[in-house]
Amino acid sequence: MQQRQTDQDLIIQILEGNTTAYAELVKRHQRFVFTLALRFAKNREDAEEIAQDCFVKAYRALGTFKQTSKFSTWLYTIVYTTSMSFLRKNRLDTLSLNDEENGIHLESQISPLNADLAEKRSTNAYLNQAIAMLLPDDATIIALFYMGEQSLEEIAQVLNMEANTVKVKLHRSRLRLKEKLVFLLKDEVKELL
Template identity: 40%
Template sequence: MDHQSDQYHIDAILAGDIDAYAILIERYQNFIYTLVIRMVRNHEIAEEIAQDTFIKAYLSLAGFEGKSKFSSWLYTIAYRKSLDYLKAKKRQATPVDIDSDLTAHIIEDVKNAFQLLEDKERKEIIKNAILKLSEMEASLITLFYFEEKDIKEISSITGMSPSNIKVKLHRSRKKLYTLLKSYHVSENRIPNERAI
Protein backbone atom coordinates (compact mmCIF):
# COMPACT_ATOMS: atom_id res chain seq x y z
CA MET A 1 0.00 0.00 0.00
CA ASP A 2 1.29 3.45 -0.90
CA HIS A 3 1.61 5.79 2.09
CA GLN A 4 3.11 8.80 0.32
CA SER A 5 1.14 12.04 0.55
CA ASP A 6 -1.09 13.23 -2.27
CA GLN A 7 1.22 16.20 -2.78
CA TYR A 8 4.20 13.87 -3.27
CA HIS A 9 2.39 12.17 -6.17
CA ILE A 10 1.13 15.47 -7.58
CA ASP A 11 4.68 16.79 -7.65
CA ALA A 12 5.84 13.61 -9.38
CA ILE A 13 3.10 13.91 -12.02
CA LEU A 14 3.89 17.56 -12.67
CA ALA A 15 7.57 16.59 -13.02
CA GLY A 16 6.62 14.18 -15.81
CA ASP A 17 5.88 10.89 -14.01
CA ILE A 18 2.47 10.19 -15.56
CA ASP A 19 2.29 6.75 -13.92
CA ALA A 20 2.08 8.41 -10.48
CA TYR A 21 -1.48 9.47 -11.36
CA ALA A 22 -2.59 5.83 -11.24
CA ILE A 23 -1.83 5.84 -7.51
CA LEU A 24 -4.13 8.81 -6.93
CA ILE A 25 -6.86 7.22 -9.05
CA GLU A 26 -6.60 3.99 -7.06
CA ARG A 27 -6.63 5.94 -3.80
CA TYR A 28 -9.83 7.89 -4.58
CA GLN A 29 -11.80 6.00 -7.24
CA ASN A 30 -14.13 4.24 -4.78
CA PHE A 31 -14.84 7.45 -2.85
CA ILE A 32 -15.58 9.40 -6.02
CA TYR A 33 -17.81 6.67 -7.43
CA THR A 34 -19.74 6.43 -4.13
CA LEU A 35 -20.42 10.17 -4.09
CA VAL A 36 -21.50 10.23 -7.74
CA ILE A 37 -23.72 7.12 -7.69
CA ARG A 38 -25.65 8.50 -4.72
CA MET A 39 -26.39 11.61 -6.73
CA VAL A 40 -27.08 10.29 -10.24
CA ARG A 41 -28.54 6.85 -9.34
CA ASN A 42 -27.25 5.21 -12.52
CA HIS A 43 -24.18 2.95 -12.55
CA GLU A 44 -23.11 3.63 -16.14
CA ILE A 45 -23.50 7.39 -15.74
CA ALA A 46 -21.70 7.26 -12.38
CA GLU A 47 -18.76 5.42 -13.93
CA GLU A 48 -18.64 7.94 -16.77
CA ILE A 49 -18.74 10.93 -14.42
CA ALA A 50 -16.08 9.36 -12.18
CA GLN A 51 -13.82 8.86 -15.21
CA ASP A 52 -14.49 12.42 -16.40
CA THR A 53 -13.64 13.67 -12.91
CA PHE A 54 -10.21 12.05 -13.00
CA ILE A 55 -9.56 13.26 -16.54
CA LYS A 56 -10.50 16.82 -15.65
CA ALA A 57 -8.42 16.66 -12.47
CA TYR A 58 -5.41 15.41 -14.43
CA LEU A 59 -5.74 18.14 -17.04
CA SER A 60 -6.17 20.79 -14.33
CA LEU A 61 -3.52 19.46 -11.95
CA ALA A 62 -1.09 22.29 -12.65
CA GLY A 63 -3.78 24.70 -11.39
CA PHE A 64 -4.23 22.85 -8.07
CA GLU A 65 -2.85 25.31 -5.54
CA GLY A 66 -3.08 23.15 -2.45
CA LYS A 67 -5.36 25.59 -0.60
CA SER A 68 -7.64 22.67 0.19
CA LYS A 69 -6.98 18.95 0.42
CA PHE A 70 -6.54 17.20 -2.91
CA SER A 71 -9.46 14.91 -2.00
CA SER A 72 -11.74 17.92 -1.42
CA TRP A 73 -10.68 19.40 -4.75
CA LEU A 74 -11.44 16.08 -6.45
CA TYR A 75 -14.82 15.79 -4.69
CA THR A 76 -15.69 19.31 -5.85
CA ILE A 77 -15.08 18.31 -9.47
CA ALA A 78 -17.17 15.13 -9.08
CA TYR A 79 -19.95 16.98 -7.25
CA ARG A 80 -20.20 19.69 -9.91
CA LYS A 81 -20.12 17.18 -12.76
CA SER A 82 -22.93 15.25 -11.07
CA LEU A 83 -24.97 18.44 -10.66
CA ASP A 84 -24.37 19.30 -14.33
CA TYR A 85 -25.71 15.89 -15.31
CA LEU A 86 -28.78 16.28 -13.09
CA LYS A 87 -29.48 19.76 -14.42
CA ALA A 88 -29.14 18.56 -18.00
CA LYS A 89 -31.61 15.76 -17.32
CA LYS A 90 -33.86 18.16 -15.38
CA ARG A 91 -34.38 15.39 -12.97
CA GLN A 92 -36.59 16.19 -10.02
CA ALA A 93 -35.69 14.63 -6.71
CA THR A 94 -38.58 12.72 -5.21
CA PRO A 95 -38.87 13.87 -1.64
CA VAL A 96 -39.60 11.26 0.97
CA ASP A 97 -42.65 12.04 3.08
CA ILE A 98 -41.35 11.78 6.60
CA ASP A 99 -42.52 12.93 9.99
CA SER A 100 -39.86 15.34 11.21
CA ASP A 101 -40.61 14.73 14.89
CA LEU A 102 -37.78 12.35 15.79
CA THR A 103 -36.39 11.88 19.25
CA ALA A 104 -32.95 10.84 20.39
CA HIS A 105 -34.60 7.73 21.82
CA ILE A 106 -35.76 6.58 18.37
CA ILE A 107 -32.31 7.25 16.93
CA GLU A 108 -30.74 5.19 19.70
CA ASP A 109 -33.18 2.33 18.98
CA VAL A 110 -32.12 2.34 15.33
CA LYS A 111 -28.44 2.29 16.27
CA ASN A 112 -29.01 -0.62 18.65
CA ALA A 113 -31.03 -2.52 16.06
CA PHE A 114 -28.26 -2.14 13.52
CA GLN A 115 -25.77 -3.66 15.91
CA LEU A 116 -27.78 -6.88 15.68
CA LEU A 117 -27.49 -7.13 11.93
CA GLU A 118 -24.69 -8.70 9.97
CA ASP A 119 -22.25 -6.10 8.68
CA LYS A 120 -22.96 -6.85 5.01
CA GLU A 121 -26.72 -6.67 5.49
CA ARG A 122 -26.39 -3.44 7.46
CA LYS A 123 -24.34 -1.81 4.70
CA GLU A 124 -26.89 -2.87 2.07
CA ILE A 125 -29.80 -1.48 4.11
CA ILE A 126 -28.01 1.82 4.70
CA LYS A 127 -27.10 2.08 1.01
CA ASN A 128 -30.70 1.48 -0.05
CA ALA A 129 -32.00 4.01 2.49
CA ILE A 130 -29.55 6.65 1.25
CA LEU A 131 -30.76 6.09 -2.31
CA LYS A 132 -34.28 7.01 -1.15
CA LEU A 133 -33.05 10.47 -0.14
CA SER A 134 -32.82 13.29 -2.68
CA GLU A 135 -29.55 13.68 -4.58
CA MET A 136 -28.53 16.63 -2.41
CA GLU A 137 -29.33 14.84 0.84
CA ALA A 138 -27.48 11.70 -0.28
CA SER A 139 -24.39 13.68 -1.25
CA LEU A 140 -24.29 15.52 2.10
CA ILE A 141 -24.70 12.30 4.10
CA THR A 142 -21.97 10.67 1.98
CA LEU A 143 -19.52 13.54 2.35
CA PHE A 144 -20.07 14.01 6.09
CA TYR A 145 -20.40 10.45 7.36
CA PHE A 146 -18.67 8.25 4.82
CA GLU A 147 -15.94 10.57 3.54
CA GLU A 148 -15.65 12.25 6.98
CA LYS A 149 -15.47 15.77 5.54
CA ASP A 150 -16.07 18.60 7.95
CA ILE A 151 -18.63 21.36 7.37
CA LYS A 152 -16.00 23.75 6.02
CA GLU A 153 -14.80 21.20 3.45
CA ILE A 154 -18.35 20.37 2.39
CA SER A 155 -19.02 24.08 1.97
CA SER A 156 -15.98 24.32 -0.28
CA ILE A 157 -17.10 21.29 -2.32
CA THR A 158 -20.79 22.23 -2.69
CA GLY A 159 -20.65 26.02 -2.64
CA MET A 160 -23.33 26.09 0.08
CA SER A 161 -22.90 28.16 3.24
CA PRO A 162 -21.88 26.27 6.40
CA SER A 163 -25.16 27.20 8.13
CA ASN A 164 -27.18 25.92 5.15
CA ILE A 165 -25.19 22.67 5.17
CA LYS A 166 -25.85 22.19 8.90
CA VAL A 167 -29.61 22.63 8.40
CA LYS A 168 -29.74 20.33 5.35
CA LEU A 169 -27.53 17.74 7.03
CA HIS A 170 -29.76 17.77 10.12
CA ARG A 171 -32.87 17.23 7.98
CA SER A 172 -31.16 14.57 5.86
CA ARG A 173 -30.05 12.68 8.95
CA LYS A 174 -33.60 12.74 10.33
CA LYS A 175 -34.97 11.39 7.06
CA LEU A 176 -32.34 8.66 6.94
CA TYR A 177 -33.02 7.55 10.50
CA THR A 178 -36.76 7.48 9.81
CA LEU A 179 -36.21 5.35 6.72
CA LEU A 180 -34.00 2.97 8.68
CA LYS A 181 -36.50 2.82 11.52
CA SER A 182 -39.39 2.11 9.14
CA TYR A 183 -37.39 -0.73 7.59
CA HIS A 184 -36.88 -2.34 10.99
CA VAL A 185 -40.50 -1.86 12.02
CA SER A 186 -41.65 -3.50 8.78
CA GLU A 187 -39.19 -6.36 9.34
CA ASN A 188 -40.05 -6.56 13.08
CA ARG A 189 -36.36 -6.11 13.84
CA ILE A 190 -36.41 -3.20 16.23
CA PRO A 191 -35.92 -4.63 19.69
CA ASN A 192 -38.00 -3.21 22.47
CA GLU A 193 -36.39 -1.21 25.27
CA ARG A 194 -36.29 -4.16 27.69
CA ALA A 195 -34.49 -6.34 25.17
CA ILE A 196 -31.70 -3.79 24.65
Protein backbone atom coordinates in the same frame (compact mmCIF):
# COMPACT_ATOMS: atom_id res chain seq x y z
CA MET B 1 10.41 0.46 4.39
CA GLN B 2 9.21 2.86 1.73
CA GLN B 3 7.19 5.73 3.11
CA ARG B 4 3.76 6.30 1.59
CA GLN B 5 3.75 9.29 -0.70
CA THR B 6 1.24 12.01 0.05
CA ASP B 7 -1.26 13.31 -2.48
CA GLN B 8 0.86 16.45 -2.63
CA ASP B 9 4.00 14.47 -3.59
CA LEU B 10 2.11 12.64 -6.32
CA ILE B 11 0.71 15.89 -7.73
CA ILE B 12 4.21 17.39 -7.88
CA GLN B 13 5.43 14.27 -9.73
CA ILE B 14 2.54 14.49 -12.23
CA LEU B 15 3.19 18.19 -12.85
CA GLU B 16 6.85 17.39 -13.45
CA GLY B 17 5.85 14.98 -16.21
CA ASN B 18 5.43 11.63 -14.45
CA THR B 19 1.84 11.02 -15.58
CA THR B 20 1.84 7.39 -14.37
CA ALA B 21 1.76 8.72 -10.79
CA TYR B 22 -1.83 9.71 -11.50
CA ALA B 23 -2.82 6.02 -11.40
CA GLU B 24 -1.86 5.93 -7.71
CA LEU B 25 -3.92 9.06 -7.05
CA VAL B 26 -6.90 7.45 -8.82
CA LYS B 27 -6.56 4.24 -6.82
CA ARG B 28 -6.58 6.19 -3.57
CA HIS B 29 -9.76 8.11 -4.26
CA GLN B 30 -11.71 5.95 -6.71
CA ARG B 31 -13.87 4.19 -4.12
CA PHE B 32 -15.21 7.32 -2.53
CA VAL B 33 -15.61 9.16 -5.85
CA PHE B 34 -17.52 6.18 -7.21
CA THR B 35 -19.70 5.96 -4.07
CA LEU B 36 -20.47 9.67 -4.30
CA ALA B 37 -21.33 9.38 -8.01
CA LEU B 38 -23.58 6.43 -7.18
CA ARG B 39 -25.61 8.71 -4.89
CA PHE B 40 -26.55 10.73 -7.96
CA ALA B 41 -26.63 8.20 -10.77
CA LYS B 42 -28.40 5.31 -9.00
CA ASN B 43 -26.89 2.73 -11.33
CA ARG B 44 -23.33 1.49 -11.44
CA GLU B 45 -22.71 2.08 -15.15
CA ASP B 46 -23.62 5.75 -15.02
CA ALA B 47 -21.81 6.22 -11.72
CA GLU B 48 -18.66 4.72 -13.19
CA GLU B 49 -18.94 7.02 -16.21
CA ILE B 50 -19.34 10.05 -13.94
CA ALA B 51 -16.42 8.97 -11.74
CA GLN B 52 -14.16 8.44 -14.75
CA ASP B 53 -15.18 11.79 -16.18
CA CYS B 54 -14.34 13.44 -12.83
CA PHE B 55 -10.85 11.95 -12.74
CA VAL B 56 -10.15 13.03 -16.33
CA LYS B 57 -11.41 16.55 -15.53
CA ALA B 58 -9.24 16.64 -12.40
CA TYR B 59 -6.21 15.58 -14.47
CA ARG B 60 -6.82 18.34 -17.00
CA ALA B 61 -7.19 20.96 -14.26
CA LEU B 62 -4.39 19.68 -12.02
CA GLY B 63 -2.17 22.61 -12.99
CA THR B 64 -4.74 25.05 -11.61
CA PHE B 65 -5.04 23.25 -8.25
CA LYS B 66 -3.74 25.85 -5.80
CA GLN B 67 -2.99 23.30 -3.06
CA THR B 68 -4.53 25.54 -0.40
CA SER B 69 -7.04 22.79 0.42
CA LYS B 70 -6.89 18.99 0.47
CA PHE B 71 -6.79 17.30 -2.93
CA SER B 72 -9.80 15.21 -1.87
CA THR B 73 -11.89 18.34 -1.15
CA TRP B 74 -10.98 19.77 -4.54
CA LEU B 75 -11.76 16.46 -6.25
CA TYR B 76 -15.14 16.14 -4.49
CA THR B 77 -16.06 19.61 -5.74
CA ILE B 78 -15.50 18.32 -9.28
CA VAL B 79 -17.54 15.19 -8.49
CA TYR B 80 -20.41 17.25 -7.12
CA THR B 81 -20.56 19.65 -10.10
CA THR B 82 -20.17 16.83 -12.64
CA SER B 83 -22.88 14.78 -10.95
CA MET B 84 -25.25 17.75 -10.86
CA SER B 85 -24.60 18.33 -14.57
CA PHE B 86 -25.33 14.66 -15.18
CA LEU B 87 -28.65 14.95 -13.36
CA ARG B 88 -29.60 18.04 -15.36
CA LYS B 89 -28.58 16.41 -18.62
CA ASN B 90 -30.71 13.38 -17.86
CA ARG B 91 -33.64 15.63 -17.00
CA LEU B 92 -33.98 14.25 -13.54
CA ASP B 93 -35.81 16.55 -11.21
CA THR B 94 -33.51 17.76 -8.52
CA LEU B 95 -34.09 19.90 -5.49
CA SER B 96 -32.59 23.34 -5.29
CA LEU B 97 -29.91 23.60 -2.61
CA ASN B 98 -31.80 26.42 -0.93
CA ASP B 99 -35.22 24.88 -1.14
CA GLU B 100 -35.95 22.56 1.73
CA GLU B 101 -39.70 22.28 1.35
CA ASN B 102 -40.19 21.43 -2.31
CA GLY B 103 -38.74 17.98 -2.04
CA ILE B 104 -39.11 15.73 -5.05
CA HIS B 105 -38.58 12.19 -3.97
CA LEU B 106 -36.72 9.75 -6.09
CA GLU B 107 -38.35 6.55 -4.87
CA SER B 108 -39.91 5.88 -8.28
CA GLN B 109 -36.48 5.94 -9.94
CA ILE B 110 -34.86 3.55 -7.55
CA SER B 111 -34.43 0.14 -8.96
CA PRO B 112 -34.72 -2.68 -6.42
CA LEU B 113 -31.39 -3.89 -5.20
CA ASN B 114 -30.19 -6.94 -7.05
CA ALA B 115 -28.45 -8.41 -4.08
CA ASP B 116 -29.62 -11.67 -2.62
CA LEU B 117 -32.16 -11.88 0.18
CA ALA B 118 -29.58 -12.20 2.95
CA GLU B 119 -27.77 -9.10 1.84
CA LYS B 120 -31.07 -7.32 1.39
CA ARG B 121 -31.88 -7.97 4.98
CA SER B 122 -28.55 -6.77 6.29
CA THR B 123 -28.53 -3.37 7.93
CA ASN B 124 -25.93 -2.08 5.51
CA ALA B 125 -28.13 -2.88 2.55
CA TYR B 126 -31.06 -1.14 4.19
CA LEU B 127 -28.92 1.86 4.98
CA ASN B 128 -27.81 2.03 1.35
CA GLN B 129 -31.40 1.75 0.26
CA ALA B 130 -32.45 4.50 2.66
CA ILE B 131 -29.66 6.79 1.43
CA ALA B 132 -30.70 6.07 -2.15
CA MET B 133 -34.18 7.30 -1.26
CA LEU B 134 -32.80 10.65 -0.11
CA LEU B 135 -32.36 13.66 -2.32
CA PRO B 136 -28.93 13.84 -3.97
CA ASP B 137 -27.86 16.80 -1.84
CA ASP B 138 -28.80 15.08 1.39
CA ALA B 139 -27.06 11.89 0.32
CA THR B 140 -23.97 13.87 -0.69
CA ILE B 141 -23.70 15.69 2.64
CA ILE B 142 -24.08 12.42 4.55
CA ALA B 143 -21.55 10.65 2.34
CA LEU B 144 -19.02 13.48 2.60
CA PHE B 145 -19.34 13.77 6.37
CA TYR B 146 -19.43 10.12 7.42
CA MET B 147 -17.65 8.33 4.61
CA GLY B 148 -15.43 11.01 3.10
CA GLU B 149 -14.35 12.24 6.55
CA GLN B 150 -14.69 15.83 5.44
CA SER B 151 -15.17 18.62 7.96
CA LEU B 152 -18.17 20.95 7.81
CA GLU B 153 -15.90 23.65 6.37
CA GLU B 154 -14.62 21.31 3.67
CA ILE B 155 -18.15 20.20 2.77
CA ALA B 156 -19.12 23.88 2.60
CA GLN B 157 -16.30 24.39 0.12
CA VAL B 158 -17.43 21.43 -1.99
CA LEU B 159 -21.07 22.53 -2.05
CA ASN B 160 -20.22 26.23 -2.25
CA MET B 161 -22.20 27.25 0.81
CA GLU B 162 -21.68 28.41 4.41
CA ALA B 163 -20.45 25.94 7.03
CA ASN B 164 -23.45 26.76 9.24
CA THR B 165 -25.83 25.97 6.39
CA VAL B 166 -24.09 22.63 5.93
CA LYS B 167 -24.49 21.94 9.65
CA VAL B 168 -28.25 22.56 9.46
CA LYS B 169 -28.54 20.54 6.25
CA LEU B 170 -26.62 17.65 7.77
CA HIS B 171 -28.98 17.60 10.74
CA ARG B 172 -32.04 17.61 8.47
CA SER B 173 -30.52 14.95 6.20
CA ARG B 174 -29.99 12.72 9.23
CA LEU B 175 -33.61 13.15 10.28
CA ARG B 176 -34.82 12.28 6.77
CA LEU B 177 -32.51 9.28 6.64
CA LYS B 178 -33.78 8.07 9.97
CA GLU B 179 -37.37 8.35 8.71
CA LYS B 180 -36.56 6.35 5.58
CA LEU B 181 -34.69 3.73 7.56
CA VAL B 182 -37.53 3.29 10.04
CA PHE B 183 -39.94 3.00 7.13
CA LEU B 184 -37.83 0.31 5.45
CA LEU B 185 -37.19 -1.64 8.62
CA LYS B 186 -40.89 -1.56 9.51
CA ASP B 187 -41.66 -3.16 6.16
CA GLU B 188 -39.02 -5.75 6.85
CA VAL B 189 -40.59 -6.65 10.19
CA LYS B 190 -43.96 -7.06 8.46
CA GLU B 191 -42.30 -9.25 5.81
CA LEU B 192 -40.82 -11.49 8.49
CA LEU B 193 -44.17 -11.83 10.25
